[in-house]
Ligand code: HEM
């Protein structure tokens with residue numbers, strides 16, 4: 001298993017191996033699931049209370065479906081760990097964070113200093129997402 | 145015009161720093177080209193046949209004179225003294241060095257400009273009506289809505305790795321001057337019977353190898369839900385757009401394959417959900433932006449008369465000047481299509497001259513048009529002659545707006561690595577062939593693409609020319625009957641293709657058929673629509689030439 005390089009949570013990582021979305025439906029005791037780009041994240045919504053870890057796989061970084069999957073889960077109130085795995089690169093980290101990912105297990109380890117710089121690059125954001133950061137418009141109008 | 149506040153400025157400044165860092169990592173080898181590619185593309189940097197090309201965003205085509213001057217200075221400092229204005233209201237430089245690209249972005253940031261998302265599979269620069277704020281037929285000025293979209297789409301975390309590029313256009317008139325229905329999302333700002341503003345959404349248009357005209361999926365989205373609705377359109381596309389084949393990856397294919405009704409149903413369901421997420425900027429934000437697009441202080445009781453005694457000036461007036469909404473003012477279009485020139489090209493000196501004229505005569509504003517020309521939107525009628533004289537001296541006075549010489553052409557094989565054929569020399573030959581006859585032929589929109597990607601809008605030309613590769617030889621197909629705007633239609637191929645000389649002759653024959661058949665007041669397109677393809681085909685492929 002690829003190591004989790006960055007984690008922005010304080011709780012204990014889930015121990016169970018992640019199962020596929022298909023087998024998750026059958027294995028009623030599974031608490032970790034792995035989403036592939038073609039999977040519909042919404043099928044997990046009825047089961048969020050028993051999920052502790054969702055891994056979202058990025059086989060190639062240019063396939064952006066995982067960003068929507070992550071946001072959909074967070075918008076539905078999922079509060080467990082959301083881990084980006086696979087072709088996870090420095091310059092996608094900030095976008096991934098904003099879509100609700102809170103841990104990262106890149107296939108190839110990232111340069112830690114570059115990763116930190118990339119995550120801190122933009123002081124403000126134009127659009128609100130699920131990360132709780134107020135949008136620039138909210139600051140402009142005293143709504144944040 | 146929109147003015148950056150400290151937030152906007154901080155965003156572009158951070159972008160410059162980020163790109164500098166990315167270029168550093170590329171040059172020291174820690175970023176592979178394959179990983180760097182999408183990053184440089186999101187900053188508008190393409191690797192072309194001979195050099196890097198940089199595409200700079202001109203949001204909704206609006207510039208002030210300081211920005212325009214900077215564009216001229218960049219052409220001098222980092223390119224070979226030229227800039228190329230594009231059909232997406234942007235400007236491109238064709239001879240850029242990778243090491244210098246971060247410095248160019250830093251220069252741009254000094255005048256509130258950038259190259260963010262001018263390329264890549266993300267939401268591109270939003271385009272608009274080049275006459276926005278100056279024309280009488282608009283419901284409102286569409287640019288504040290486009291600016292709202294610019295901010296929303298900038299670094300959108302969910303939509304930066306879409307199946308394919310994504311282009312949006314916003315208009316607010318029934319007369320469509322922005323080819324709105326040939327965009328991934330076209331928005332028309334409308335007013336309903338109750339007097340409220342809303343956004344009509346047209347989704348799934350585009351050119352390329354499978355041209356499609358966008359259907360309307362919602363005729364009235366309340367204006368304070370426009371961003372949320374856009375987000376819903378994009379999310380359905382990001383999740384379900386095809387990623388197996390890049391030629392089928394545009395949203396038009398998704399809308400087509402699902403059917404408009406099913407796509408709309410999915411968007412509406414996503415929209416209902418997203419409305420609970422509070423992602424829409426408040427109306428106060430729209431008001432803040434709108435205030436910056438308020439009319440300039442037009443003078444009142446100005447003289448309406450224009451002295452037409454200079455015949456050359458009169459021809460230019462009749463071609464390149466439109467009616468303005470304010471009495472005493474006019475809209476001037478500067479043609480970047482001199483006879484035999486490269487469509488859309490301007491020298492650094494010409495760019496700076498246009499900037500000076502804008503400052504002196506047009507309340508410091510210019511526009512780039514999708515037909516690759518420049519507009520001075522607010523010129524006093526009393527100043528028209530002075531403006532024309534200065535333009536004419538600089539080679540910018542060609543009186544051919546919407547005439548056969550006002551050709552849209554893509555870079556083609558002279559610059560583009562995807563090209564099958566050259567576009568620029570064909571444009572030059574056609575414009576030379578018809579020099580002096582443009583007025584007689586009247587309105588005729590001719591558009592040339594060097595390959596099926598259709599960057600030159602050939603599908604939407606009254607006459608379209610498409611470069612194809614025939615057994616390793618450059619070959620050109622001819623299309624007739626395309627149009628963009630309120631009467632959008634796609635052109636039809638006449639038949640077998642031509643070589644470079646042959647295509648110019650074929651265009652000549654097509655115009656002869658038109659001239660022989662036109663009835664009072666008909667444009668080329670009208671005659672074509674009335675008499676159909678057959679007479680044109682007969683003449684074009686007749687053994688003995690006309
Ligand atoms: C020289 C480098 C260029 C390259 C490599 C390039 C590449 C492409 C490609 C591959 C497409 C097809 C996309 C698709 O259908 O999915 C396309 C479409 C298009 N490009 Fe370009 N292009 C270039 C320059 C330009 C220029 C200079 C302009 C503006 C004058 C332009 C404007 C457009 C437009 C309007 C479309 C069609 C509209 C649509 O997206 O459906 N491109 N381009």
Ligand code: SF4
Nearest residue numbers: 554560563594595599
């Ligand atoms: S139409 Fe083809 S040749 Fe012309 S710029 Fe686009 S990709 Fe290049």
